Amino acid sequence: MGTEGTNGRLDQIEDRLSGAEGRVEALERDAGVFTLCILVLGCVSALLLLRGCWGGRAAMATPGKARPSLSLTFDDGPSRMTPRILDELKAAGVRGTFFVLGARLQNRRYCGHLRRAAREGHRIANHLWSHRSPCKLGLAGTMREFRRCDRDIRRCLGSKLYHKAAVLVYRPPFGHRCNAKAITATGYRVRMWDVADLGRSASAMWRKAKFWARWKQRRGSRPHITILIHHRPDKLRHIIRNAKRASWRFAP
């Protein structure tokens, strides 16, 4: 009996021990699964983080993702069309740059238009005095026209408006860059254009602007487009409407 009782207790102890072992195994299994889950989650988070960083860097380094921007520039003014151009710009809430011919400012009415442009926040830049090609003017002639144009802009605007609106930017007549180095040596920057209005309809201009923006994106450069308009508020309106629809940004 004594031996049987002892054996029975031993069996009970064995049963309990095996039960406890089972529970320990189950706990170990659970702990293993938990650890595995944590590891997987950690790896996934790290991968997402890396992808985010790389993706972010890639987005910054790839101008292909950048929104195109547009500068509106107006040459050979001011003219009788300048008030309508200013009306269009005001209605759209957009600022532009006016490349002025000094000779135009002999006309007091045109000078008034330039003053209005400056008051309304547009930039005023130099396009020489008489619109003669700097290649024909020679160095001395180009510099004479350049200084005379600047002097007449200052005279028309007055000191306060001149300092508000005049910028150190020069656009050579006909895009002829002769003697441009002498002008940039005075601190001015030469500003050319991507799309001009001469001989082109407004829709053709917009198509060309989109083409150049895509080309610049593919090349990896900033998709900024400068439009040149002479005296055509109708073309300006078309370009602004399309650029706004396409969510392009505007820069002066």
Ligand SMILES: [Zn+2]
């Ligand atoms: Zn011009």
